[in-house]
Amino acid sequence: MKTKNRPPRRRVPAQDTDATPGEQTPDRPQPGSGPELTKGLRSRTARAQGARAEGGRRRPGSSGPGGRRESSVQRRLESNERERQRMHKLNNAFQALREVIPHVRADKKLSKIETLTLAKNYIKSLTATILTMSSGCLPGLDGPGPKLYQHYQQQQAAGGALGAAEAQPESHLQKYSTQIHSFREGS
DNA sequence: TAGGCCATCTGGTCCT
């Protein structure tokens, strides 16, 4: 897999260059847009389509027919499509993640940041639970208990910056539980 | 109405 370990890149402010093809986004149907979760009356996709019909993001009017070469425009459109598909896949992954994280606020969709944060703490709490159970059931030197604990310790050390309280298995569970409730309250 | 969240476009950078 790729290891994206790049230095932060500088981005030239994408001002309205003379011939940005963005405004000419055609009214293409969404080829790969799966069933998006709706957050209101209209689906996200429909709203986005509306937004694109409005011109997407680039300011219209700066590019005439003689702006960019047609092949270049075509490449851009293909690139946009790929990017859209990529983001759809990413969103599907987010949705799959939401479905395996137990959370209380079932009536409202978790945001992406909530999903990630909750997932992180859920994993931590599960790890802590496994650790507790394995050390309790297998107190001897045999079995996965000690190895699990060693692994856990290594992870904690690698993660660094974890206080003593963080190292306590119960604290993960508590943190996760607290987080669930804070999300429930919509904070 | 402001702020949060989101989808999309876009161009730069990296990887194969």
Place this chain on the structure above:
DNA sequence: AGGACCAGATGGCCTA
């Protein structure tokens, strides 16, 4: 060279 990845920009929708 072309595709994947990334982050900034933009505008729409929703909620408090």
